[in-house]
Amino acid sequence: MYGRSASQLLKEQASCESGQLTVFNNEAFDRVIKECDEHHLQLESLFRKLMEQNLDVRTTTNGEHLGAFIHHHSLLRNKRCLMAYMQNRAEIVRSLRWQLGPVLPEEIKAKMSYSEEVYFVDHSNAIESYMSEMDVDLTADMVPPKSPSVQVKVLDDIGDVCLGDHSISLTKDSLHSLRRTDAEPFISQVSYHPFGAMRDDAAFRLTLLFVLFLGSNGRTFGLMPEKTIDG
Amino acid sequence: MPGYYDMDDILMEDEPISVVFQVGAHGCGLLDPGSETIDIEKGMKMDLPYWLAHQLHLRQAVSISVPASFSQKTRKEIQADAACVDLKGRCPYFYELGCKIAPLVGDKTIGSFLLYAFTDRYKEMLSKSHGAPAVTRFSSRLTKEESQLFEAARSSMAAFKKWRTGGSRLEKAAILGRKRKRTVPLGPSSP
Numbered sequence: 558m559y560g561r562s563a564s565q566l567l568k569e570q571a572s573c574e575s576g577q578l579t580v581f582n583n584e585a586f587d588r589v590i591k592e593c594d595e596h597h598l599q600l601e602s603l604f605r606k607l608m609e610q611n612l613d614v615r616t617t618t619n620g621e622h623l624g625a626f627i628h629h630h631s632l633l634r635n636k637r638c639l640m641a642y643m644q645n646r647a648e649i650v651r652s653l654r655w656q657l658g659p660v661l662p663e664e665i666k667a668k669m670s671y672s673e674e675v676y677f678v679d680h681s682n683a684i685e686s687y688m689s690e691m692d693v694d695l696t697a698d699m700v701p702p703k704s705p706s707v708q709v710k711v712l713d714d715i716g717d718v719c720l721g722d723h724s725i726s727l728t729k730d731s732l733h734s735l736r737r738t739d740a741e742p743f744i745s746q747v748s749y750h751p752f753g754a755m756r757d758d759a760a761f762r763l764t765l766l767f768v769l770f771l772g773s774n775g776r777t778f779g780l781m782p783e784k785t786i787d788g
Numbered sequence: 789m790p791g792y793y794d795m796d797d798i799l800m801e802d803e804p805i806s807v808v809f810q811v812g813a814h815g816c817g818l819l820d821p822g823s824e825t826i827d828i829e830k831g832m833k834m835d836l837p838y839w840l841a842h843q844l845h846l847r848q849a850v851s852i853s854v855p856a857s858f859s860q861k862t863r864k865e866i867q868a869d870a871a872c873v874d875l876k877g878r879c880p881y882f883y884e885l886g887c888k889i890a891p892l893v894g895d896k897t898i899g900s901f902l903l904y905a906f907t908d909r910y911k912e913m914l915s916k917s918h919g920a921p922a923v924t925r926f927s928s929r930l931t932k933e934e935s936q937l938f939e940a941a942r943s944s945m946a947a948f949k950k951w952r953t954g955g956s957r958l959e960k961a962a963i964l965g966r967k968r969k970r971t972v973p974l975g976p977s978s979p
Contacts, residue, residue: 559816559840560802560837560839560840564798564799564802564837567795567798567799568799570795571795571796571799599815599816602815603814603815606814620811620812620813620814620827621814621815623811623812623813623814623844623847623849624813624814624815624816624827624828625815626813626843626844626847626849627813627816627840627844628815628816630839630840630843631840634801634839634840637792637798638798640792640793641792641793641794641795641798644793645793645795
């Protein structure tokens with residue numbers, strides 16, 4: 558059936574939760590492209606037949622014409638499916654930059670095609686150059702904080718980290734007063750550890766990052782556990 | 789008007805419609821996997837996806853019959869108890885397809901039938917969405933559009949509750965969320 562593989566490709570993307578990325582289906586994508594080539598060949602041969610009979614392609618409505626019409630619309634349909642597939646994925650890839658920052662974890666990278674990875678890096682660079690030009694961090698929390706610093710309880714060993722001009726040791730169960738902007742990345746993108754290189758490998762691999770975020774009144778208002786890091 | 793890249797619109801157009809060819813078409817036998825020739829004869833019956841059936845209908849090449857999802861049987865079931873009918877199983881894009889198909893088959897009763905089905909089911913949907921969280925049996929009967937409404941009602945209720953109790957502003961990125969639960973048990977564990 559014409560257009561079947563293309564819509565299956567889309568169904569796969571549509572069936573997963575919105576905002577989540579599926580593995581790029583290279584095989585199905587190529588199959589649809591091949592189908593398009595097939596339609597194109599058929600279309601050409603039907604046009605040739607029409608020409609041989611000396612009929613005007615625009616005005617006749619015989620069997621050949623209708624056949625060509627069906628192939629033409631199947632082509633358009635396949636094109637629309639492929640475009641929508643790419644477009645929807647591109648949207649998710651762009652949103653990743655805002656959610657996870659400039660470096661993606663491996664498990665998400667593995668789901669992307671090569672061109673999507675390049676697209677992500679380009680998009681990320683564009684945002685960064687804009688932010689440095691304007692000298693404003695667009696990824697920070699949109700709601701102004703009540704105070705510039707927050708109380709943070711470290712739930713598991715993170716190790717020495719460099720925050721701005723000073724270094725701090727985030728050991729388990731220690732309490733710190735950090736600048737809000739410094740603490741944010743630990744909470745939103747904890748699966749990626751930006752300062753991982755400072756730790757010795759074996760310990761780092763097993764480290765679980767647990768950062769508990771305390772409000773100024775001591776009440777917990779967020780708990781963000783995270784997974785094993787592969788060093 | 790749905791956009792060119794709208795996935796739901798594209799998938800809706802994939803719903804099969806049964807058509808009868810009024811003229812023959814050459815060189816496209818692949819449409820029907822069981823056919824032996826590569827030509828389609830006049831008078832042939834076939835199930836075509838909506839996107840193709842619609843285009844062919846505009847050229848008066850096919851005649852379209854009312855799909856089974858809008859048959860008298862379904863209408864009777866809807867009239868009996870709309871909320872109990874499994875519309876998703878019949879056609880996940882019931883309303884969208886109904887709107888598109890009504891002018892093509894020239895059946896004026898489809899419009900009012902859709903409206904009746906929607907308003908009747910909507911009441912049930914709204915009350916269930918605020919109730920118990922385990923509503924899988926009910927939500928599996930909803931069409932795509934209904935389940936979007938259902939989710940919207942649930943998430944806005946959850947957001948309202950979170951706002952009232954003062955939930956956290958900083959959260960882990962959603963895309964990392966589900967994976968973690970499978971790989972690492974919750975709760976602090978020593979390295």
